[in-house]
Amino acid sequence: MTKAWDTTSEHLLRELAPQVLGAVARRFRDFVSAEDAVQEAMIAAFTQWPEEGIPDNPRGWLIQVASRRMTDQLRSEIARRQRETAVAGELETAAITVDIETDMDPNDTLILLFMCCHPALTPSSAIALTLRAVGGLTTAEIANAFLVPEATMAQRISRAKQNIKASGVQFQLPTREERAQRLRSVLHVLYLIFNEGYTSSSGTQLQRLELSREGIRLTRSMHVLLPDDPEIAGLLSLMLLTDARRAARTGANEELVPLDKQDRSLWNRGAISEGTDLLTSALSKGAVGPYQLQAAIAAVHDEATRPEDTDWPQILALYELLKRVSPNPMVTLNHAIAAAMVHGPSKGLELIRALDTDSRLSEHYRLHAVRGHLLEMTGDYESAIKHYRIAAGRTTSIPEQNYLMTQAARLAERTTQ
Amino acid sequence: MKYILMMNSMRAGHGVPQWPQKDLQAHIAFMIGLDEELRQSGELVSAEGLSFPDQAKLVRAGKNGVPITDGVFPESKEFLAGFWIIDVEKPERAYAVAAKVSAAPGLGGAPLNMPIEVRPIMSAPPPEML
Numbered sequence: 263m264t265k266a267w268d269t270t271s272e273h274l275l276r277e278l279a280p281q282v283l284g285a286v287a288r289r290f291r292d293f294v295s296a297e298d299a300v301q302e303a304m305i306a307a308f309t310q311w312p313e314e315g316i317p318d319n320p321r322g323w324l325i326q327v328a329s330r331r332m333t334d335q336l337r338s339e340i341a342r343r344q345r346e347t348a349v350a351g352e353l354e355t356a357a358i359t360v361d362i363e364t365d366m367d368p369n370d371t372l373i374l375l376f377m378c379c380h381p382a383l384t385p386s387s388a389i390a391l392t393l394r395a396v397g398g399l400t401t402a403e404i405a406n407a408f409l410v411p412e413a414t415m416a417q418r419i420s421r422a423k424q425n426i427k428a429s430g431v432q433f434q435l436p437t438r439e440e441r442a443q444r445l446r447s448v449l450h451v452l453y454l455i456f457n458e459g460y461t462s463s464s465g466t467q468l469q470r471l472e473l474s475r476e477g478i479r480l481t482r483s484m485h486v487l488l489p490d491d492p493e494i495a496g497l498l499s500l501m502l503l504t505d506a507r508r509a510a511r512t513g514a515n516e517e518l519v520p521l522d523k524q525d526r527s528l529w530n531r532g533a534i535s536e537g538t539d540l541l542t543s544a545l546s547k548g549a550v551g552p553y554q555l556q557a558a559i560a561a562v563h564d565e566a567t568r569p570e571d572t573d574w575p576q577i578l579a580l581y582e583l584l585k586r587v588s589p590n591p592m593v594t595l596n597h598a599i600a601a602a603m604v605h606g607p608s609k610g611l612e613l614i615r616a617l618d619t620d621s622r623l624s625e626h627y628r629l630h631a632v633r634g635h636l637l638e639m640t641g642d643y644e645s646a647i648k649h650y651r652i653a654a655g656r657t658t659s660i661p662e663q664n665y666l667m668t669q670a671a672r673l674a675e676r677t678t679q
Numbered sequence: 680m681k682y683i684l685m686m687n688s689m690r691a692g693h694g695v696p697q698w699p700q701k702d703l704q705a706h707i708a709f710m711i712g713l714d715e716e717l718r719q720s721g722e723l724v725s726a727e728g729l730s731f732p733d734q735a736k737l738v739r740a741g742k743n744g745v746p747i748t749d750g751v752f753p754e755s756k757e758f759l760a761g762f763w764i765i766d767v768e769k770p771e772r773a774y775a776v777a778a779k780v781s782a783a784p785g786l787g788g789a790p791l792n793m794p795i796e797v798r799p800i801m802s803a804p805p806p807e808m809l
Contacts, residue, residue, distance in 0.1 A: 384768050385768070386766070386768060387721070408766070409724070410723075410724050410766050411723070411724065411725070413718060414718060414721050414722065414723050414724065414766070415721070417718060417719055417720070417721040418721025418722075419721075420721075421720070421721055658680075658799045658800075658801055658802055659801060659802055660801045660802075663801070
C-alpha cells in the first residue's frame with residue numbers, strides 16, 4: 263500500500279536525504295559518487311511519488327534506487343578497466359545480500375554537515391553542497407535560489423566534492439580536538455544560508471525565502487542531534503528571533519523598514535517565544551558564545567511592544583560582552599548605536615571615530631550610514647545628508663540604496679522648509 | 680558576489696576585425712575557452728557578445744510613447760562588445776578574470792590589452808549583524 267503525496271511529503275523526502283546518503287556513502291565507501299546517486303534517487307522520487315504515491319518504506323526505496331545507480335556505475339567502471347570478472351561477481355552478490363536498509367546511524371546527518379561545511383571549502387561551495395547533500399534540495403532549486411545557471415551550480419557542487427576528496431576527510435565525526443573549530447564552520451555556513459534567504463526576502467524573489475526556512479530546518483536538526491550545545495541552540499534562537507520580524511521588515515513597495523518603524527503586530531509571536539525559550543535554556547548552560555549574545559540582543563528588541571520600550575541599557579551591555587567575545591568592526595558599529603541610544607548621539611559618534619582608521623570598515627557604506635543616523639540625532643542635518651548620500655553611493659544593495667537616498671531626501675526637505 | 684565585466688573594445692564606424700585567419704581563430708578559441716573555464720569553475724552566470732555598432736539603434740520615446748529610432752553617433756568612442764556576469768568569492772578574482780579577458784589575443788596573437796570595466800552587481804542587503 264502506498265500513501266498519497268501531500269504537502270508534508272516533500273518535507274519527509276528532504277529529511278530522508280541525509281540518512282540515505284549516510285547509509286549509501288558508508289556502504290560503498292565513496293562519498294562523491296554516493297552523493298550523485300542519492301541526488302538521482304531524490305529526483306526520481308520527486309517525479310514518481312506525487313503520481314504513484316509514497317512507497318511503504320520510503321527510505322528503503324531511496325536506498326534501493328541510489329544503490330542500484332552505484333552498482334551500475336561501479337560495474338561499468340570495472341568493465342572499462344577490464345578487471346577480473348571475479349571482482350565484478352563479488353560486488354554483485356554483495357550489493358544484493360547486504361541489507362543496507364538496516365544500517366542506520368543517527369550520526370550520519372551530523373557527519374555530513376561536518377563534511378559539507380569543511381573549512382577547506384569556500385563559503386559559497388560549502389553552502390551549495392550542504393543544501394544538496396544534507397538539505398535534500400535539487401541542483402536546479404539551489405541554482406534558482408542563488409540566481410545562477412544550473413550547470414554552474416552543478417559544477418560548483420562537483421568541485422566542492424573533489425576538494426573534500428582531495429583533503430582526505432574520512433566519512434566520520436571529527437576528532438575531539440578538531441571538533442570546536444569544525445563546529446564553528448558548520449554554524450557559520452548555516453548562518454549564511456539563513457541570511458541569504460532572509461536579507462533577500464523581497465516579493466520578486468519569493469523562492470529565495472526557502473533559504474531562510476532551510477537554514478532554520480538544518481540548524482534545528484543539528485540542535486536535535488546535539489541538544490546540549492549552547493551555541494547551536496543560540497544560532498537557532500537567533501534565526502527564529504530574526505525571522506519573526508520578516509513580515510514587518512519590508513513595506514508595500516518592498517522598501518526596507520527599519521526596526522523602529524516596523525509594525526510590531528506583524529511580528530511572529532510563536533517564533534519569538536520559541537526563540538526566547540531556546541535562548542533561556544542555552545544561557546543557563548553557562549558557555550556564552552557570540553550566537554547566544556546576538557540572539558539575546560534580538561530577544562530584547564523582540565520583547566518591546568513599542569520602539570520606545572526597548573531596553574537599550576540591556577542591549578548596550580550585551581554588545582559590550584559581544585565586543586569582548588568576538589570583536590569585529592561591525593560589532594563596534596552596532597555597539598556605538600546602542601551607546602548613542604543610552605548616552606546620546608555624541609557618545610556614539612565618539613565611539614565610531616575609532617573605526618575611521620580601521621581599513622576593514624573606513625571605506626564601508628555602513629560606517630557612513632551609521633554616522634548619518636547619529637548626526638541626524640544631534641540635529642546636524644546637513645552633515646547627516648552628506649553621510650547618507652556617501653553611504654547610498656557605496657552600498658551594493660538596491661533596497662539599502664533606496665532607503666539611504668530616501669533618508670537624505672527626507673532631511674533635505676526638512677532643512678528647506 | 681556577482682560582477683559584470685564589460686568589454687568596451689569596439690569603435691563606431693569600425694566593422695569586423697580584418698585579421699588573418701590564424702589570428703581570428705586564436706581569438707575565437709580564446710573566448711570559447713574562457714567561457715568554458717568559468718563554467719567549469721562554477722562561476723559563470725552569463726556571457727553575451729553584442730552585434731557590431733552599425734547594427735545599433737538609439738531609441739527615445741516620442742509623443743505618445745512612439746519610439747523614435749536613430750543611428751548611433753559616430754563620435755561615440757567606444758561601444759560595448761560583450762559582457763560576462765560572474766559569481767565569485769572575492770573582488771580580486773573578478774579583477775583576475777578581467778585581466779585575462781583584457782589579454783585576449785589579437786592581430787599576430789599579440790594581447791589586445793582591452794580595457795575591461797568591472798562593476799559589482801547590486802544585490803540583496805547584507806545581514807544586519809555579524
